[in-house]
Amino acid sequence: xxxxxxxxASAVQAxxxxxxxxxxxxxxxxxxxxxxxxxxxxNRLVYLWGHLTxxxxxxxPLLGVGDKLHPELAAAFLTAPDKAVAALPPTxxxxxxxxxxxxxxxxxxxxxxxxxxxxxHTAVSDEAFAADPLRNRLSVVISRxxxxxxxxxxxxxxxx
Amino acid sequence: xxxxxxxxASAVQAxxxxxxxxxxxxxxxxxxxxxxxxxxxxNRLVYLWGHLTxxxxxxxPLLGVGDKLHPELAAAFLTAPDKAVAALPPTxxxxxxxxxxxxxxxxxxxxxxxxxxxxxHTAVSDEAFAADPLRNRLSVVISRxxxxxxxxxxxxxxxx
Numbered sequence: 001x002x003x004x005x006x007x008x009a010s011a012v013q014a015x016x017x018x019x020x021x022x023x024x025x026x027x028x029x030x031x032x033x034x035x036x037x038x039x040x041x042x043n044r045l046v047y048l049w050g051h052l053t054x055x056x057x058x059x060x061p062l063l064g065v066g067d068k069l070h071p072e073l074a075a076a077f078l079t080a081p082d083k084a085v086a087a088l089p090p091t092x093x094x095x096x097x098x099x100x101x102x103x104x105x106x107x108x109x110x111x112x113x114x115x116x117x118x119x120x121h122t123a124v125s126d127e128a129f130a131a132d133p134l135r136n137r138l139s140v141v142i143s144r145x146x147x148x149x150x151x152x153x154x155x156x157x158x159x160x
Numbered sequence: 161x162x163x164x165x166x167x168x169a170s171a172v173q174a175x176x177x178x179x180x181x182x183x184x185x186x187x188x189x190x191x192x193x194x195x196x197x198x199x200x201x202x203n204r205l206v207y208l209w210g211h212l213t214x215x216x217x218x219x220x221p222l223l224g225v226g227d228k229l230h231p232e233l234a235a236a237f238l239t240a241p242d243k244a245v246a247a248l249p250p251t252x253x254x255x256x257x258x259x260x261x262x263x264x265x266x267x268x269x270x271x272x273x274x275x276x277x278x279x280x281h282t283a284v285s286d287e288a289f290a291a292d293p294l295r296n297r298l299s300v301v302i303s304r305x306x307x308x309x310x311x312x313x314x315x316x317x318x319x320x
Binding site: 001002003004006007008009010011013014017018038039040042114115117118133134136138139142143145146147148149150151152153154156157 | 161168202274312314317
């Protein structure tokens with residue numbers, strides 16, 4: 001395995017581990033448990049699940065994979081804070097969206113070449129990318145891995 | 161910049177961003193604020209700061225950089241849970257250890273070659289590494305980046 005392949009595989013492994021960690025927690029929660037706040041007055045578990053789903057969905061266009069699969073989630077979980085939107089999607093729908101989006105990303109990751117990974121994401125211009133090659137696709141995945149971990153750390157604090 | 165260099169720089173950038181995020185929070189806290197629990201009955205901020213310092217210190221031998229700079233931190237912040245050890249180091253000492261350890265790591269990161277990064281960390285045998293090349297130095301840094309993010313997410317919940 002060449003070093004560049006090793007580095008890609010290492011970053012993708014960390015992504016998978018963190019998403020699986022989130023999945024293991026969220027998938028086992030009842031509707032009632034999903035209403036729990038991670039700490040007094042803070043985000044509810046259902047909001048963080050929807051938020052991660054919406055953020056991962058937005059990775060599809062950002063990585064040039066395709067359109068969002070669930071653009072409807074952004075209003076409740078991305079642009080609005082928790083409790084600002086009264087009607088959230090049912091748990092079964094959220095679970096389906098979460099799985100769909102993450103599966104779609106993993107499929108794309110398997111098909112990216114080394115040059116796809118080192119190539120620019122879609123939110124940066126050619127000029128800006130020439131000046132800063134770190135604005136590449138692998139950076140997006142590394143950054144979103146920290147984002148999952150950040151919220152999983154919060155979810156771990158929720159009263160059982 | 162060759163792809164393997166881009167990937168290393170992307171992972172190191174994420175490490176730096178997350179450590180700086182933690183640094184910005186912890187360095188600005190008073191002794192009294194450091195006693196705050198991130199959520200009722202959960203770890204105090206001082207414990208998480210010491211815990212991150214101890215975990216980063218342990219990266220030095222794990223990455224083959226050298227011995228721990230502050231092995232004395234492990235007893236209070238790594239092997240024991242919060243509040244199990246009554247006498248924690250003074251804030252100034254903790255701040256110095258945090259800075260020293262993170263500076264030492266960054267210096268090592270700057271000197272690692274591509275093959276150092278792709279090489280095995282010290283807690284894996286040659287045989288196990290041959291079977292799983294993802295047990296490399298860059299993986300350690302990627303994994304510890306998620307670890308920082310996980311706890312920074314918790315720290316962000318602490319009552320102000």
